Amino acid sequence: MKKSFLKTLLGVWNTKTVVAIAIGAALFGVLMNFGGIPIYTNTRLTTAMIVPVIVGSMFGPVPAFITCFVGNTIADLIGGWGFWFDWSVGNGVLGFIVGLLPFYGARINEGIFKPVHAVIYAITCIVGNALAFGVVTPLMTVAFYGGELTITFLQAFAGGIANTAVLVIIGIPILYALARRSAHSTNLKMEEEKE
Amino acid sequence: MENKLLINLIPGDTFLHRLTGKTKVRTFIVLLIYLIMSFDLRLILPLFILGIIGLKSLKPAWKTLKYFFIIIVAVNLLNIVLFWLADPDIGAYWCGGGHTVLFKLTDRFYLTAETLWYLMVRFIKMITSFMVSVVFILSITPSELAAGLYSIKVPYKICTIFSLAFRYIPDIGRDFQNIKVSLQTRGVELDPKKASLKDRLKQNVLILIPLIISSFDRVANISNAMDLRGYGRGKTRTYYSEHEELKADKAFKVIYVALLLFCAYWIITHNTMPQDFRMWYPFA
Incomplete structure (x- = not known):
């Protein structure tokens, strides 16, 4: 019984997903502000990056995207460093890529997370950061703010490295823990989901 | 804070x-x-x-x-x-x-x-x-925020995400305090006068893990409460x-x-x- 491609991509949009995204976004916003150490202008080594790992592994890439996008907007709202929607989009894309877990077989909900998945996950995190902050964010910066590219690249470089570190060093143990938590249901079959 | x-x-x-x-x-x-x-x-x-x-x-x-x-x-x-x-x-x-x-x-x-x-x-x-x-x-x-976003044609589930997230921020603060106090009763030193800054930073990071887990544990409660009130039945939504x-x-x-x-x-x-x-x- 395999879920269709689109369904895995979008996630199931029931009330549970909506609430999980909302709580994830709130946590992301608060952790961006209070749960980090500044390393460069407007850039932090932030624990907020754990949130898309959890949302992505349980609900899929698109919910992870929305979590990061809304979360970063909320962080800007209470952070007072101005509004940088280029970064919201960049963080969203990163969330999306981190949330791709089910596509290479790491089904956390069913307790499947093997070392090979951890390796793929680490590689996706690096590629994802490079793509999100090396390509998408500068593109958005030009589109929204027209310039400030030097700063964006420097910030992106610092932020990308910090994010990768958090995603890999804290993310992998969390994924293992989450997988172990739901492992007891591996030999059970899921009934057809009702929406 | x-x-x-x-x-x-x-x-x-x-x-x-x-x-x-x-x-x-x-x-x-x-x-x-x-x-x-x-x-x-x-x-x-x-x-x-x-x-x-x-x-x-x-x-x-x-x-x-x-x-x-x-x-x-x-x-x-x-x-x-x-x-x-x-x-x-x-x-x-x-x-x-x-x-x-x-x-x-x-x-x-x-x-x-x-x-x-x-x-x-x-x-x-x-x-x-x-x-x-x-x-x-x-x-x-929070509800006015959702209503306002809905008025500019944002899908109402996204509006709900914004308003719930907004609503949940004070709860995060409260949970953080609770976890901190319960860690202190177990003997973790968080007093600025007694623990060094480095130790306190480390302890504060340790608070984050239970904070994240307890927040996500609450998802089922909140979504059940919303389902019971008929959330997500209709295609449109009005705001009280x-x-x-x-x-x-x-x-x-x-x-x-x-x-x-x-x-x-x-x-x-x-x-x-x-x-x-x-x-x-x-x-x-």
């Missing part, structure tokens, strides 16, 4: 509080576009003054706000210092290529009048944008918090439409066409 977050759950009774969520959200979005589009001090300064007036009219708890303002000013000052360290000549790019050196530390680190101007405008812009968001946050409740438009709402409508047209004009003439100066610089 986390218990001092500024989210309102009950609408207040000042002029700005009484506007509909629709007006608040739309005005806020237009003001954001207005703020993002330019680095022109002539545009930012009036909004800065309006922000102060708006904030005063809301009669906020100044004690809490003072604390926030100190942090924001400190963070932004740190930011502009880092900006200057990254590129001391950044003003030349923004103000048309001049290098009026005010003083020189080394060959790498010098201060030009243009850079000083750019950093000052940037600082005022960031403070203004913080002021606009504080006025917005203080004047709106949204009342009929008052006279002030109509006045605001004229203002935000006019401002939006001005923004469109400004973006077309200033942001898409090449300029001699990227920002207004009176001493060029």
